[in-house]
Amino acid sequence: MRAFEYREPDTLEEVLALLHDHGEDAKIIAGGTALVIMLNQRLIMPSYLISLRKLSGLNSVDSVDGALQLGALVTHRDMETSPVIRDQIPVLAETYRQVATLRIRNMATVGGTLAHADPSQDSPVTLMALDARVGLTSSGGSREVALDEFFTDYYETVLQPDELLTHVQVPLPKPHTGSIYLKFLPRTEDDYATVGVAASVEIEPSSQLCRECRIVMGGVASTPLRVKEAEALLSGQKLAPELLHKAASVVQEHTDPISDSRGSADYKREMAGVCVRRALEQAWQRALA
Numbered sequence: 214m215r216a217f218e219y220r221e222p223d224t225l226e227e228v229l230a231l232l233h234d235h236g237e238d239a240k241i242i243a244g245g246t247a248l249v250i251m252l253n254q255r256l257i258m259p260s261y262l263i264s265l266r267k268l269s270g271l272n273s274v275d276s277v278d279g280a281l282q283l284g285a286l287v288t289h290r291d292m293e294t295s296p297v298i299r300d301q302i303p304v305l306a307e308t309y310r311q312v313a314t315l316r317i318r319n320m321a322t323v324g325g326t327l328a329h330a331d332p333s334q335d336s337p338v339t340l341m342a343l344d345a346r347v348g349l350t351s352s353g354g355s356r357e358v359a360l361d362e363f364f365t366d367y368y369e370t371v372l373q374p375d376e377l378l379t380h381v382q383v384p385l386p387k388p389h390t391g392s393i394y395l396k397f398l399p400r401t402e403d404d405y406a407t408v409g410v411a412a413s414v415e416i417e418p419s420s421q422l423c424r425e426c427r428i429v430m431g432g433v434a435s436t437p438l439r440v441k442e443a444e445a446l447l448s449g450q451k452l453a454p455e456l457l458h459k460a461a462s463v464v465q466e467h468t469d470p471i472s473d474s475r476g477s478a479d480y481k482r483e484m485a486g487v488c489v490r491r492a493l494e495q496a497w498q499r500a501l502a
């Protein structure tokens with residue numbers, strides 16, 4: 214591991230000043246679960262490591278204008294156990310519960326996961342299906358980016374070297390909406406997903422027709438993949454087996470998985486179709502309940 218300077222600023226302003234001065238040569242460390250591995254493997258060799266340990270104010274879940282605002286330093290375990298999350302957006306607690314082991318969930322943060330941008334991670338898939346937005350701040354100002362536009366490639370995002378991801382805003386689900394995250398992992402329970410899918414379906418209660426739906430896949434492309442073509446098929450339709458089969462075929466056409474230790478590209482594409490069918494059916498049932 215190459216030598217680096219370790220900084221533990223106390224305030225957001227100090228973090229942003231350090232990123233302003235050294236952004237290209239610096240790395241933020243939040244939970245450290247991904248970063249330390251990358252340092253050990255010399256995949257990254259920063260001159261400065263900026264720890265967020267001492268920062269306060271980025272580790273709470275707050276209600277803001279019809280949304281929940283998740284601080285970047287909220288841990289996976291917090292997300293899994295938070296009474297507010299469980300009550301208002303339970304699919305988020307269910308999703309974070311499925312990540313790795315308790316030890317990792319105790320350390321890994323909401324912001325670190327998004328900035329890491331591994332397309333096999335779980336929570337980005339659900340957050341995108343819920344139409345979440347991220348807050349990015351630099352010493353020059355702040356901006357909000359829809360998660361749909363945040364990921365650009367494997368481990369790549371629109372985050373600039375001088376920017377910190379400060380929070381995620383998740384709109385509260387509309388009435389008569391059902392959401393689900395399904396993780397398909399045939400190896401061990403603490404593995405990354407072979408395929409992940411999040412579906413969110415809003416129905417018109419009297420007719421039971423689909424008003425709006427979002428379908429997002431993980432593990433089948435270089436970023437979490439929203440399949441708008443399949444979403445469009447469902448709009449204005451009633452839940453029926455043929456419709457789910459059609460949606461599954463459209464999803465399979467749009468996935469571009471790579472073969473790796475978790476399965477061949479063909480296997481992942483096949484399972485993407487199976488998982489989407491199951492996810493849509495379960496999300497729809499939740500919307501009807």
Ligand SMILES: Cc1cc2nc3c(=O)[nH]c(=O)nc-3n(C[C@H](O)[C@H](O)[C@H](O)COP(=O)(O)OP(=O)(O)OC[C@H]3O[C@@H](n4cnc5c(N)ncnc54)[C@H](O)[C@@H]3O)c2cc1C
Pocket residue numbers: 240241242243244245246247248249285311312313317320321322323324325326327328329331333334335336372376377378379403404405406
């Ligand atoms: C063995 C193992 C199994 C895992 N399995 C899964 C799994 O099945 N599903 C899953 O979803 N996840 C899984 N994870 C966790 C996941 O892959 C990442 O390790 C974790 O989400 C990163 O969060 P962190 O807070 O530890 O980030 P860190 O490791 O601290 O940082 C990760 C990256 O994000 C940057 N960063 C961190 N915070 C910010 C910020 N606020 N603003 C800007 N940049 C920032 C860092 O500079 C670094 O580049 C697993 C991890 C391990 C080690």
